[in-house]
Amino acid sequence: MIRFEHVTKRYPDGTTAVDDLSFEVAEGELITLVGPSGCGKTTTMKMVNRLIEPTDGRILLDGEDIATVDPVALRRRIGYVIQQVGLFPHKTVLDNTATVPHLLGKPRKQARARAAELLDLVGLDPSTYGDRYPDQLSGGQRQRVGVARALAADPPVLLMDEPFGAVDPVVREHLQNEFLRLQSTLHKTVLFVTHDIEEAVRLGDRIAVYGAGRIEQLDTPATVLGAPATEYTAEFVGADRGLKRLSVTPVETGDLEHPPVVRLDDPVGRAADRLSADDAPWAVVLDADGSVHGWVAADALAEGSGGPTVRDRARPMAAHLPLGAPLRQALSAMLQHDAGWIAVRDGDGFLGVLTPARLHAALRRSTTADAANVPRGKVSLDTVPDA
Numbered sequence: 001m002i003r004f005e006h007v008t009k010r011y012p013d014g015t016t017a018v019d020d021l022s023f024e025v026a027e028g029e030l031i032t033l034v035g036p037s038g039c040g041k042t043t044t045m046k047m048v049n050r051l052i053e054p055t056d057g058r059i060l061l062d063g064e065d066i067a068t069v070d071p072v073a074l075r076r077r078i079g080y081v082i083q084q085v086g087l088f089p090h091k092t093v094l095d096n097t098a099t100v101p102h103l104l105g106k107p108r109k110q111a112r113a114r115a116a117e118l119l120d121l122v123g124l125d126p127s128t129y130g131d132r133y134p135d136q137l138s139g140g141q142r143q144r145v146g147v148a149r150a151l152a153a154d155p156p157v158l159l160m161d162e163p164f165g166a167v168d169p170v171v172r173e174h175l176q177n178e179f180l181r182l183q184s185t186l187h188k189t190v191l192f193v194t195h196d197i198e199e200a201v202r203l204g205d206r207i208a209v210y211g212a213g214r215i216e217q218l219d220t221p222a223t224v225l226g227a228p229a230t231e232y233t234a235e236f237v238g239a240d241r242g243l244k245r246l247s248v249t250p251v252e253t254g255d256l257e258h259p260p261v262v263r264l265d266d267p268v269g270r271a272a273d274r275l276s277a278d279d280a281p282w283a284v285v286l287d288a289d290g291s292v293h294g295w296v297a298a299d300a301l302a303e304g305s306g307g308p309t310v311r312d313r314a315r316p317m318a319a320h321l322p323l324g325a326p327l328r329q330a331l332s333a334m335l336q337h338d339a340g341w342i343a344v345r346d347g348d349g350f351l352g353v354l355t356p357a358r359l360h361a362a363l364r365r366s367t368t369a370d371a372a373n374v375p376r377g378k379v380s381l382d383t384v385p386d387a
């Protein structure tokens with residue numbers, strides 16, 4: 001969708017901001033550009049909408065050399081969100097959002113109706129916020145208007161330059177999550193500049209780690225964190241990169257163990273037989289509709305005293321996770337509940353349990369598979385070599 005071919009930008013004073021850059025952003029992909037101040041991220045981005053012209057090389061958008069496209073027509077296909085937002089101070093939020101569609105020829109009423117939809121989409125109720133002026137909004141709300149406005153012309157491409165940089169960490173995380181939710185339905189092709197590795201990891205399908213004017217590594221978050229290509233990248237992503245990897249590696253079916261399963265209403269004797277058939281010290285207990293109730297120990301079933309069904313001997317277990325949740329959430333739940341395993345479900349249905357050993361294997365699997373170009377969905381534990 002966007003292809004950089006040997007792109008260099010040298011400023012008249014001799015500064016080489018971007019040096020022989022070649023990479024491609026696939027349609028619907030979100031690439032985060034991350035790196036220290038002054039390494040060329042913004043220059044890279046501004047060359048895509050021709051706010052800056054390259055000195056050498058070319059950039060293709062959908063196969064077309066953008067140098068041959070009228071910049072105004074080009075910018076209609078490219079939404080642009082910046083940290084300072086740049087809203088018109090004398091226009092209401094609704095009119096700010098409706099400006100571009102209106103300029104593109106949509107009748108005013110239609111443009112405003114679309115603007116209201118977009119405000120809703122970014123989490124701002126148009127009936128509350130539509131008539132306000134930008135200085136009557138919080139920083140986070142202004143950023144949302146900036147995103148709504150960039151989406152107004154429904155461009156296939158979005159350029160975002162530290163769009164959530166000016167807000168506090170809590171609001172920022174909220175905006176990031178909302179943006180991910182939006183992106184999962186809109187599938188825009190996005191270049192997203194940030195100097196925050198956490199943000200890059202959370203949002204990017206792939207991350208481009210910049211050194212001076214160059215990309216040091218362009219890969220999935222799991223690979224950049226798990227197998228940094230250079231010392232520079234390793235240092236940039238931080239000594240706690242192992243912990244960060246927990247956030248970007250999902251729990252998959254192949255990660256699960258399958259202890260015996262009994263039902264709340266099973267007679268104790270039948271449940272005990274089930275456990276001893278597997279020589280298992282405990283079983284997962286499901287209720288009548290198949291959702292996880294908790295667990296029961298073989299010892300508890302063997303005791304002479306107590307009620308006649310599993311219900312009387314089972315212990316509740318509150319730690320559940322949906323399949324696909326990040327390993328970090330799994331570890332956090334294990335620690336919170338002081339549990340040696342955690343139930344994983346698909347909807348309400350029980351799938352299996354994740355243990356600390358399996359969690360560790362999953363973490364190793366994530367980078368091994370990425371490095372070997374195994375599609376994430378096809379990953380199984382067999383792909384993990386023994387340590």
Ligand SMILES: Nc1ncnc2c1ncn2[C@@H]1O[C@H](COP(=O)(O)OP(=O)(O)OP(=O)(O)O)[C@@H](O)[C@H]1O
Nearest residue numbers: 011013015017036037038039040041042043044195
């Ligand atoms: N008009 C200009 N003339 C000369 N040098 C420039 C000009 N604009 C940018 N530069 C230089 O180009 C380099 C890259 O700048 P750029 O804005 O792309 O960096 P960045 O990675 O986006 O940084 P930041 O995170 O601080 O925004 C810097 O050294 C900067 O000083």
